Amino acid sequence: MGNKPAKKPRWSTSKAVKEYHRQQQSADQNLLTARAELNQLKHQLAIERKARERLENTLQDLRSSRVKLRLDRKARASKGGVTLRVIVPDSHGCFIDQQAASAMLADIRMLKPDSIIMLGDHLDCGGFLAEHHTWGYVAEANYTFEDDCNATNQFLDELQSAAPQATIEYLEGNHERRIEKWIVTDTLKSGKGGKRDVALIASYFSTAVVLQLPKRGIALFEQGKWYDNCQVPGTIQRDNCYFTHGQYTSKAAAAAHLAKYNANIWFGHTHRMDLATKRTVDSGPIGAWNPGCLCQLQPYWMHQNLTDWVNGYGIQLVQRGLGHLNLQIPIIEGVSYLSPLIRRGAA
Numbered sequence: 001m002g003n004k005p006a007k008k009p010r011w012s013t014s015k016a017v018k019e020y021h022r023q024q025q026s027a028d029q030n031l032l033t034a035r036a037e038l039n040q041l042k043h044q045l046a047i048e049r050k051a052r053e054r055l056e057n058t059l060q061d062l063r064s065s066r067v068k069l070r071l072d073r074k075a076r077a078s079k080g081g082v083t084l085r086v087i088v089p090d091s092h093g094c095f096i097d098q099q100a101a102s103a104m105l106a107d108i109r110m111l112k113p114d115s116i117i118m119l120g121d122h123l124d125c126g127g128f129l130a131e132h133h134t135w136g137y138v139a140e141a142n143y144t145f146e147d148d149c150n151a152t153n154q155f156l157d158e159l160q161s162a163a164p165q166a167t168i169e170y171l172e173g174n175h176e177r178r179i180e181k182w183i184v185t186d187t188l189k190s191g192k193g194g195k196r197d198v199a200l201i202a203s204y205f206s207t208a209v210v211l212q213l214p215k216r217g218i219a220l221f222e223q224g225k226w227y228d229n230c231q232v233p234g235t236i237q238r239d240n241c242y243f244t245h246g247q248y249t250s251k252a253a254a255a256a257h258l259a260k261y262n263a264n265i266w267f268g269h270t271h272r273m274d275l276a277t278k279r280t281v282d283s284g285p286i287g288a289w290n291p292g293c294l295c296q297l298q299p300y301w302m303h304q305n306l307t308d309w310v311n312g313y314g315i316q317l318v319q320r321g322l323g324h325l326n327l328q329i330p331i332i333e334g335v336s337y338l339s340p341l342i343r344r345g346a347a
Contacts, residue, residue, distance in 0.1 A: 081319065081320035081321070082317060082318065082319055082320075083114045083115060083239065083317075083318040083320075084111060084112070084113045084114050084115070084315070084316075084317055084318075085113060085114065085115040085116070085117060085238070085239075085315070085316040085317075085318060086104075086108055086111065086113045086115070086116045086117075086163070086166075086313060086314070086315055086316075087116075087117050087119060087243070087266050087289075087291050087313060087314030087315070087316060088104070088116060088117070088118045088119065088122075088159070088291075088294070088313055089119050089268040089271075089290070089291045089292055089293045089294055089312070089313060089314070090119065090120065090121035090122070090173065090268050090269065090271060090293045090294065090295055091121070091122045091152070091155060091293070091294040091295055092121055092122070092123075092124040092175065092293075092295035092296075093122065093123045093124035093125070093147075093148035093149070093151045093152045094124060094143065094147045094148045094150075094151040095124050095295050095296050095299060096151060096155060096294055096295055096296070097294055097295055097296050097297070097311055097334075099331075099333070099334030100294050100311035100312075100331045100334060101155060101158075101294050102334070103331045103334055103335060103336040103339075104294065104313045104329075104331065104336065105158055105159065105162045106336065106339065107313075107329070107336050107338050107339060107342070108159070108162040108163050109162045109163075110339070110342050111315070111342075112163065112165065113163055113166050114165070114166060114167070115166055115167050115168075115169075115238070116159065116163060116166045116167070116168045116169070117168075117169050117171065117236075117238070117243050117266070118168065118169065118170045118171060119171055119173070119243065119244075119245055119246075119266065119267065119268035119269075119291075120170070120171045120172055120173025120174070120175070120176060120245035120268060120269075121173030121174065121175040121176065121245065121268065121269070121295075122152050122155065122156075122170070122173070122176070122211075123148055123149065123152050123175055123176050123179075123207065123210075123211070124143075124148050124175055125145070125148065125175045125176060125178040125179060126140075126143050126148070127143050127144065127145060128145075128182075129145065129178040129179065129182050130178060136300070136301075136303075137300045139300065140300050140301075149210045149211065152211055153211060153212065156211060156216060156218070160216065168216075168217075168218045168219075169218070169219050169221065169236065169243075170211075170213060170218050170219065170220050170221065171221050171234060171236070171243060171244065171245050172207060172220060172221060172222045172223045172234060172245065173223075173245040173268070173269065174223070174245065174269070176207045177222075177223050177224075179205060179206060179207055179210075180202070180206065180207075180222075180224070183198055183201045183202055183205060183206075184198055187201060207220060208220050221234060221235075221236055222234060223245070230242065232244065232247075232261075239316075239318045239324060240263075240264060240323070240324075241263070241264040241265065241266065241316070241324060242261055242263055242264065242265040242266070243265070243266050243267075244257075244265065244266075244267050245267065245268055245269050246267040246268050246269025246270060246290075247260070247267075247269075248260075248269075248270075249269065249270050252276075253267070253269075253270045253272070253274055253290065254267075254274035254275055254276035254288040254289070254290055255276040255288070257276075257288040258276045258277075258278060258286065258287065258288035261288070262280065262286070263283070263286055264286050264287055264288075264324070264326075265287075265288045265289075266288075266289050266290075266291070266314060266316070266326075267288065267289075267290055268290060268291070268293070269290075270290060271292065271293035271295065271297075271307070271309035271310075272290060272292065272308055272309055272310060273290060273291065273292040273310040273312050273328050273330065274288075274289070274290035275287065275288070275289055275290070275328065276288045287326060289314060289326050289328060290328075291312050291313045291314035291328050291329070292309065292310040292311055292312030292313070292328070292330065292331075293309055293310070293311060293312070294311060294312075294313065294331075295309075297309045297310075297311065310330060311330070311331040311332070312328055312329050312330045312331050313329050313331070314326065314327065314328055314329065315327040315329060315338075
């Protein structure tokens with residue numbers, strides 16, 4: 001038998017050539033795509049370079065500008081002629097929140113204020129002095145006017161000890177006014193009493209007497225008298241700011257006081273920390289501030305109605321000829337939120 005002829009390969013030369021050309025075309029297409037993407041990136045880079053050049057030119061123009069920032073001389077001279085004032089809100093005698101009061105007193109020892117203004121209702125004057133309140137709980141019967149006066153006197157002792165250098169001014173609140181109302185009503189209701197009898201009883205039981213205010217050197221501003229040429233009684237003006245116990249109790253009490261006085265004003269009475277501000281054409285920005293209270297936040301007479309009262313006090317930093325900075329300092333569960341700030345600044 002002879003040798004069989006060799007089989008031809010399945011992959012012909014023509015097919016190999018076609019595959020080579022196909023791969024070459026694919027490579028060429030990929031190269032074109034890459035070149036197009038590269039050109040697009042170069043174009044974007046050129047745009048960004050031009051934008052950067054414009055920004056650099058603008059910055060250079062600003063640096064070389066003839067307009068220079070000049071500090072106001074008044075602002076640079078703000079270290080001199082400063083008065084620090086503390087505003088003490090309603091504390092209500094024997095119903096004072098002792099933790100909140102202690103926190104404020106600790107701050108006062110650090111602050112060393114020049115002036116303290118008490119906004120009133122530092123006596124509660126409950127019991128027989130509050131005939132419009134009917135007791136509904138046995139615990140309320142423990143109240144006595146003597147305990148009330150003792151608690152407020154102790155508070156004043158602590159306040160004067162914490163700030164012996166401060167001038168203290170006391171605004172009469174509606175609760176202290178109950179004393180005068182009781183004296184006048186009970187003396188004159190029979191028709192046989194007179195002003196001399198009123199004066200005699202007041203010499204034993206008035207707010208100034210039971211709190212020893214003249215002896216303490218604390219000025220009392222009564223709600224039935226006018227001061228500092230103010231149009232509203234029981235109101236004083238200090239450093240372009242009014243201080244009063246308060247005439248409004250609505251949710252928008254700060255806005256109401258601001259609208260009524262149309263000037264800077266601190267007030268108490270509502271026990272709510274409140275703030276309202278506005279700008280006027282002639283005097284610029286003005287505001288009304290309520291620092292909250294230092295009394296217990298849930299008294300018996302509110303029953304199960306949860307109050308929106310807040311413990312706190314106020315600070316006013318007065319710069320002669322420039323105005324004042326007004327701060328409301330909250331006290332939450334007996335902790336003042338000013339103390340950490342003071343300690344941080346002193347570190």
